[in-house]
Amino acid sequence: MSDIRIHKTGASDIIASSDGKLTLSVPIQIKRRSGRKLVTLPNGETAKVCFRDTTATPLQLALARGHHWLALLESGEIKSLKEIATREGVDNSYVSRMVNLTTLAPDIVAAILDDTLLNNIILFDLAVDPPVLWEEQWMRIKSALST
Incomplete structure (x- = not known):
C-alpha cells in the first residue's frame, strides 16, 4: 500500500484513526437532471455519467x-x-x-x-x-x- 498517495485538495477532510486507518470525507451533492442522478464534486465539476443504464x-x-x-x-x-x-x-x-x-x-x-x-x-x-x-x-x- 506504499504506492498509494493522497493529495488533499479542496474541502475534503482526511481523518486518521487510532488503528492507523484513514477516513476520507469528500463533500458531494447529488442532483437530479432529467430523471438522472448527477454527482457534483466540491470544485463544481460534474462527475462522468456511467452509461450502464442505457x-x-x-x-x-x-x-x-x-x-x-x-x-x-x-x-x-x-x-x-x-x-x-x-x-x-x-x-x-x-x-x-x-x-x-x-x-x-x-x-x-x-x-x-x-x-x-x-x-x-x-x-x-x-x-x-x-x-x-x-x-x-x-x-x-x-x-x-x-x-
Whole structure:
C-alpha cells in the first residue's frame, strides 16, 4: 500500500484513526437532471455519467434471452426448446440460436455486456453453430471482421 498517495485538495477532510486507518470525507451533492442522478464534486465539476443504464443492445438482449431460456430448461419448468418457441411465438431455430449464446467464451460475453464488441459482429456470427472451443470462437470473430 506504499504506492498509494493522497493529495488533499479542496474541502475534503482526511481523518486518521487510532488503528492507523484513514477516513476520507469528500463533500458531494447529488442532483437530479432529467430523471438522472448527477454527482457534483466540491470544485463544481460534474462527475462522468456511467452509461450502464442505457437501453440494451440487440446482442445484449439476445444473450439475456438465451440465458433465461436455458434456465427455464435446466429448472424443468419448460421441457424443450420447441415448447419455449411455442410459448414465445418464435421459430424453433431462433430459440436454439439464443441458447447457443450461453456457450460463448466469458471474455466474449463481457465484450457484449460492455458493448465493446465491434459493430461488424452480428448475432448470426455468434449464435449459429458456435465452436465449442473458446479460442475458435475468437477466430470466428476475427474472421468475420476481415470480411
